Amino acid sequence: MDFDMVFAGMPVTNLAGAVDWYTRLIGRPADVPVNDTEVMWQFTETAFLYVVLDPEHAGSSLVSLSVVDLDVAVAEAAGRGVLGAAIQSIGSAGRRASWNDPDGNRVALIQITH
Template identity: 40%
Template sequence: MRSVELFAGIPVTDYERSLPWYERLLGSPPDFLATETEAVWQVAGQGWVYVVQRPERAGQALLTMLVPDLDRRVAEIAGRGIEPAVSETYDNGTRKVTYRDPDGNEVGFGGVPGG
């Protein structure tokens, strides 16, 4: 099986306004700046999330990351001043919490029962 590296992009209208929001959401400054208007975070071994200024595409991203302790993640994010827009529990017990950035992009964190 081939190794895969995943880069998931989130287009934003205003990079300077969005960068601090994503730093609070993800809990750190970016791992690197790809360009003057693109920031990149490593969120898993081979998984990266990047925020890039692309006003013509802003507000349409949908991204969900599964985390081992959803309650802890939500509490940490709340401690940095961001509250979820939506919290859901599916029939199988899986939970998902969704945040919306200033452009309306949706970034979710999910947790499985017992995880």
């Protein structure tokens, strides 16, 4: 089986509120306004995070986004009002900082040890 793209989805109850939160976490507006109920951020040529209005499933998702410098990413997010993430070691794999979005979906920024 060969894969060539990843789309990770975060279901939410309030799209406008979620878009605001994710914009502050990520540091830029969504790249693709798909339609009235979905937006997407593109991180690499083949990796996307989409936020979709889906109240029935909101709050039950988990996504990890790898960043080059976790300390810088957490400080930048805090500067945009996304607070409360403590950086934790994840064994020999690297480090992680996690937040819950307004619906309780878990978002982690990770820095992988090479």
